[in-house]
Amino acid sequence: MDIPVVKTKKRIVTPSLKKGLLIGGLLIAVLFSTRFLDVAVPTVNQTDVWISQVKQGEFVREVRGVGVLVPSEIRWIAAASAGRVERILVKPGAYVTNDTVIAELSNPELVSQLQQAIWELDAAEANLLALEAQLQEQTLEQELYVTQAKMALESAKLKEKAERPLAEKNIVSAIDFANTQLSTQQKQTELAIRLKSQKRRADVVEAKLIAERANVRKFKNMVNLFQTQIRALTITADIEGVLQQISVDVGQRINVGGNIARVARPDSLMAELQIQENMVQDLQLDFPVTIDTRNGLVDGLVKRIDPRVQNGNVLIDVELIGKLPKGARPDLSVTGTIIVENIPNTLYIDRPAGTAALSETRLFTLSANQDFAELRKIQLGKASVSSIQVIAGLQDGDAVIVSDMSEFDQHSSIKITQ
Structure with a gap:
């Protein structure tokens, strides 16, 4: 008995079909990976981030700068007669009075x-x-x-x-x-x-x-x-204070009017602060200042704002009106905090890393039980040294993460662990 042979028609796969199948597979893979990433919420330990609570009340704007204490009364001792330096009797750092002989000249x-x-x-x-x-x-x-x-x-x-x-x-x-x-x-x-x-x-x-x-x-x-x-060949201090500098050497020839020494009053000091130029526009004379000498605080007032900008900073002269702490001396490094403005009844938080005043940012806002944080758009206002005003996006009592969270920019939420 003859059995009929059925011939099956072979399916031919064209190159265009292969390309379409490959693109479809890639799209499915991308959709699957995206869904998987959404499900995989990153976890952050609470001790590894800086959490700030939104507060409402008086917001004190401050500007901070570093500088040094300098004498407000300095006198250069100049030669009233030309001569040759024979002797130098006092070294810098010594306390001198009006009749203290600093150097002797001969002519x-x-x-x-x-x-x-x-x-x-x-x-x-x-x-x-x-x-x-x-x-x-x-x-x-x-x-x-x-x-x-x-x-x-x-x-x-x-x-x-x-x-x-x-x-x-x-x-x-x-x-x-x-x-x-x-x-x-x-x-x-x-x-x-x-x-x-x-x-x-x-x-x-x-x-x-x-x-x-x-x-x-x-x-x-x-x-x-x-x-x-x-x-006048006998050079005296003519002022009571500390000898800061000797500008001549033994044997040197000095002309009339040549500077020989610099004397400063140690009990009459002021502060010179370097303030970033973008923080100076709101400063005015007589603004209150707090100077930190590392050994105590002393109050002061802004007395001069240098019109020039040098290396991105502006020089501010501060008159000290409080009692100087112990150890205060010329050239001592200090930090000054200037109170610029008091804004009543406003929202503010600790200043987040990398934020600027009058800008918009995105911060992770914690849930009520602080086990979950959601990325939220925040409108910021005026800034201070360590805090910044909140215009919109937060309420009194909200907790936000203000430390650097740039590694989680691709996530809309994170999980907080204790």
Whole structure:
């Protein structure tokens, strides 16, 4: 018996069909993996994150910067006389008073100039004494001439008085009496000239004395100047404080006005803070500041805001108004916190890592029993040093994770374990 053979038609798989099957398999795999990842919620230990609770109340905006204490009263001791440094008697860090000798200079030329000025002063004083004696003699001669003229005039007047009645009786001739009267007028004129000459001579004497005395004063001033310059070769502090710096070495030549040392008052300090430029726009003068010296706190006020920006920072001068803690000294590193603003009745949290003021962020917000956290969009407001204002997205009492959670950015929720 013949059995019929049934021929099966072979199915042919085309390349386009293979490509479609491959793409479909990949889509199924992606959908499966995504669903699997959603189910696999990551777990975080509560001790490994920083949890902050939303608070409502007064929000204090603060700006913080680092800096140093500097003297508010500094004096540079400059050389009043040129000279060579012979000795340095005090080292930086020593406490000095007004009369503490810091260094000694020498200048042989000044000593020589002083000696020359002393000799010239002695000569001028001697010339003054000689001139005074000479002028005094001339004055006495003038007084003698005036006296003689007065006596001659009196004699002529007496003679005229005696001859007048005789001339009236023709006992004395008219010519002789006229000569007597003429002699009286002559003596009177001579006396007037002598008096004018005496006054003129007195003016000349006074002028000569003034000139010679001025010459004496000139040499006295020169002597005093050189003596002052020689005394200035001994450099004193002229202020009570701490010697901070010596700017010269032994043997060095110093010109007039050259800085030799710097002295600061240790009881008169201020703080210089470096504040980031993006935090300075709200600062104003007289804002309260708290300075931390690592050994205590002291209050202060903002007194100057430098208009320049250097290396991304702005220099702020702070006047210290409180009692300085022990150990406070110039160049001591400090931290300053400036109170910028007090915002009443607002929500705020500890400042999350990497957040900026007036921005939007996403934070994991914990559930009521704090075993689960869900990613939530948060609107932030003004920022402070360690806290930031919350505008929207949170309520009073909510707990959020403020530590760095960037590794969980792909997850909308995480599980919290104790």
